[in-house]
Amino acid sequence: MTDRPITDLSDDELAQRPFDELVVALQQVVQRLEAGSAGLEESIELYKQGLRLHGACEARLREAELQITELGRRGVVGAEPEPAEG
């Protein structure tokens, strides 16, 4: 992964980041905007970043599919399936 600030990432890179990171970044953008300490030009830049993060989050939500891994099924060492009863 990368240490660059999330707002420096391209749209493709953004799509690889964990969803919660995007949400946190969006929240931070909102907080900085609401603090009102940023200048007008910087605020406009922040607002654009917020829109981008929002779009990335929405895309992730739209496309999300539950991923399931089962231990002991695909050669996980030391994990033989257990007899199972409901």
Added chain:
Amino acid sequence: MAPEQPSLWDQPPSEPEAEPPAPAPRATPRILRVTDLNRRVRSLLDADAVLADVWVEGEVSQPSFPPSGHCFFTLKDANSQVRCALFREELGRVAVPPAHGMNVIVHGRVRAYEAQGVYQLYVESLTPAGAGDLHARYEALRAQLTAAGLFDDGRKRPIPRWPRRIGVVTSPVGAVWRDITNVLRRRYPLVELVLSPTAVQGVTAAPAIERALRRLYAQEDLDTIILARGGGSLEDLWPFNEERVVRTVAEAPVPIVVGVGHESDVTLADFAADLRAPTPSAAAELATPDGTQLPAILGRLRDRSGSALLKLAADRRRFVDAERRALAGLAPDIGAARQRTAELVDRGGRVLADRLERRRLVLAATADALRTLSPTATLERGYAVARAPDGRILRDASETAAGEPLQVILSRGTVETRVERTRAGGTEELLR
């Protein structure tokens, strides 16, 4: 187990057994092989309808669990005891494993074990005799583990709000796993599930659950673990009251949510969990944010950033307006300054004018004085100036001579004349 006893006829009998039976008075005794004897006893027992289907209550003593997976124990009451065998398949279906001192009711059949010449009770099902016994064990273990600090509130960790990977320990068949995946597909499909399958019922369940948990504990990057099982009787849920399971739950390296049974079922594993969920589905819900709310939440965040920007712009505009008003507020001062300046100028002007006036007066006086000195003023008083033709002003009569032209300048006009004669004196005549 024991190799089949060789027939008595195959080898010479050992000393004690070789002792021939006491001679019978009537006929030659029929000598049986041990195998034959045991087989006969066995067939006798097998033929008994009551022994083929018995329910027996007693206290478990010295249960053993050899590697074969079977379980052997003695069932006893105050006066008697009987050996019992609980084979692996049946053991797997038993909710609560037999424990020393436990009162149970067993169901099974009595048969002879020919190899050892004993009869045994082959147990098909085993249940604790009365819930009271289980409750007593539950309370005893609960008190013990509470005292050990396993259930302390201080041990509870918060459940991560935005999990990326959740480990799930449950049975992969049946409703519970399906419910959990359904809930998460609908609620938060962004998460990755790692299923560690296990049996959740029967005497083998407790060690299986422990193994399944430990498999997850060895995983990296798990945010949360869910341990779940559907509803059932106290006996069905008993594995979740087993000390090894409860202790393993308490050892979880990441926060663990336990959802076993229904709302009213509280197992000791629940107490050891970081969070107790009333049901498996609730466990899935408690372990994840509500994704169905996320679009609205995200929308609000976006709106808030928009509002903040607009507010900032409005603030800036107000600031500019305020600055402008402040500047406008300064204008009267400028006027006053201008007025003051004007006043100063006026005063200065007045002072200057006064000075000028004084100068003018002085000047006028001077002019008057000058005027008195000027020849015209003298002429005005009746004096005349006599000039020679070369312009010399005559002060002495000797400076001219008779017949010389003479110019006499009066106050008004000039007389061109000629000198008749000259003489000294005459000034005194003016005073006469």
